[in-house]
Amino acid sequence: MTKRNLFAGKRRSDGVQFNVLSEDEVTDIHMGTLEVLERTGVFVEDEEAREIFAGAGAQVDASKGVVRIPPHVVEQAIRTAPSKVVLAGRSPKNDIVLEAGRVGFTNFGEGVGIVDLTTGELRVPVKQDVADTARVADYLPNVDVYERAVGSQDVSQLSAPLHQAQAWMANTSKHGFMGSGNAYLSGKLLDMAAAIVGGRDRLRARPIISFNTCPVSPLKLVRDTCEIIMAAARGHVAVNILSMAMAGGSSPVTLAGTLVTHNAEVLAGITLSQLTQPGAKVIYGSSTTAMDLRLASASVGSPECALISAAVAQTARFYLLPSWVAGA
């Protein structure tokens, strides 16, 4: 049976709601973002992506790779992106519906170390670890979809995403997310998923895989990110466009300012997706947090991370888009 998780804060007779932004404040963030995208723009490394933006009316500075996107193009993209995304499991009982306010859970990735179950020591992850994490996620009822938890270091790093996919696809019947590397590897991953479900057409009906990609803060869509977004749109699978800005480092020190640059990066990615294929499935993602300036590191255990995640989820609801935020 398709999973439809609980609604958070739906005004019925019950439900608990946690609000961090007023409607006006969300609008402020949106307006600030449109200004950044139009005036400062974003760096778009991929030439084909720049052509797509230019075709829609964006101003492209080819020498610098900077694309300035007019507000109407961004807002049209927000409208054409679907507000409901169904993520298929290999087993239909694990299908999950993403839509406004319905909250699900996933693990996270990609861990570059793993605590060995037997020795308790920290070590480099191997392919078997990917398989094991998928199996545990498959077992846990509150993990709705799997994200490739660790990156195997015992395989060629050029083809690592394919090894990881092989490991998790065989060990969970839940839907899986992973960084798909680049255009070439994305195509191969779609072939692998198609082989499982019975062809590319069947994959379109039952997409068992989604891609993750991260803009580089501040305000950069590097080539791989562009390729992954376009490949997902053309391959009819969802892409989770997830910024990882660090307030004080790669984004403004204030959480308000960070929400703006974060939003600009994700919306630039969503716009590319929708210009590639209107109606392509996108997820509004965030692992944005505060930078601990004493240690020059991103702290994900901070209250700022929780606040940003809550604000991002609210912003995505304002756009009627499914969201994916850092939580656990």
Added chain:
Amino acid sequence: MKAHMSWLTDADREAVYAEAIRILETVGMKMKGSRVLPRLREAGATVDEHTGVVKFPSGLVAEAVARAPRDVLMAGLEPRNDVLLDGSQTFFNPSGCAAKAFDRTTGAVRPSTLADVRDGTVVLDATPQVDVMWTFVSATDVPLERRELVEFYTILTETEKPLVFVDCPTRTEHVRRICEIVSGDLEGFRARPRLSLLCAARTPLEVNGDLLDVTIEFASLGAPTWVYSMPIAGATSPVTPAGTLALMWAEVLGTITAIETAAPGAPVVACCGPGILDMRHATMSLGNIENTMMGGASVEIGHHLGLPTHNSGLSTDAKHCGVQAGYEKGLKLLAAVATGADIVSGGFGLIDSSSTFSLPMIPVDAEIAAMARRTVQGFDISPETLMGDAVERVGIGGDFLREKATSRRIRAGEHFQPTIASRLPYEQWAAEGRTEIDAADDVVAAALAARADRGPYLSDEQRRELAQVCGITPQELKEWGQ
């Protein structure tokens, strides 16, 4: 805006209140032996002298609630320690009363002692997140007949924060004298009440008549009363949160009505501290999440009625300062603070369903409280904080480290800086080999060392008089370095 969590619709809230009133009207509350019964009858309640059951008309309850002040002051030794429950912020207090303690030296759990009361008070006093003190742990090494007054003396000389006596004082004349000593005289106490009392109902629907009389005696002097209901869902109250909420509010409103009828305008705090019966083990759980959920709903009901309202947020059923303690305390406290409770209790330094006291848990709990406060503070959205100029200046691919606003705002506390939590890279953390409890132990040691330098609170004369009232011998004072 500030982050906020809400639990009930207006219709839900009214339904719970209406059911609480129905319970008070039709079932009533037992207050056997209390001197307030004739006054309640005069005021319009139906009183059965034989059983002590009082049935309250809804108008009487509404009148009593209207008499209770919205803002309640709990005074500290100095005005800077004052706590004014006025709905503008959430304060914290410990809970208790524990009868066991983790021994800092041996790590074993043993009966708690007077030394635990003293050291715990010193550390809680030095903890900025703790606003109100509480008789949080019992001195089981002091004979029972002396214990209460020895604990009062110890806590009052080791904290400058407002204090709540959790158990009903058995020697009211002594406590009355304590009020005079700490505040100069009874008028001084009324203006700046340093002590509050707790009046807990015996669920379902009973409050001890003697306890009620003591409560009213001190409420008449101006001492705030924490009117508590602590049902155990599934055992002493209905298993459903809705049913427990209604029963809890019936008890709180019934008790408040008795107090306000006898002492009109007396300051009261509505306290809902529900537990649940864990049916698998037949144990009472305080770490359950329903406790804070029902407390959150209660805060909405209480605030609608214009009453300062408490929620419990740091209680845990964990048996040691480990993972379970962290997630139960963290999740519950955030929910409690985000609901906008006036004051949150539950267990600075307490684990094991508030039965066991642990000194190093205090700084950990303080960090949880500070994180919850930061989270609920939410976002400040303005043209200045959106930092559009900086974004244009830094442009694409730069960094914000060199922006003046970055260092200025970090120094001003823009981002939370933990005291206990480690944000080190794994290898460095492993090489240092220090856990959260080690970091907490350092905080405890620093607080105890600072106490040794500062000496006890109150003037020499106040302490001398207090020692006399509380029956502390000169020999004991010498032993305690006083």
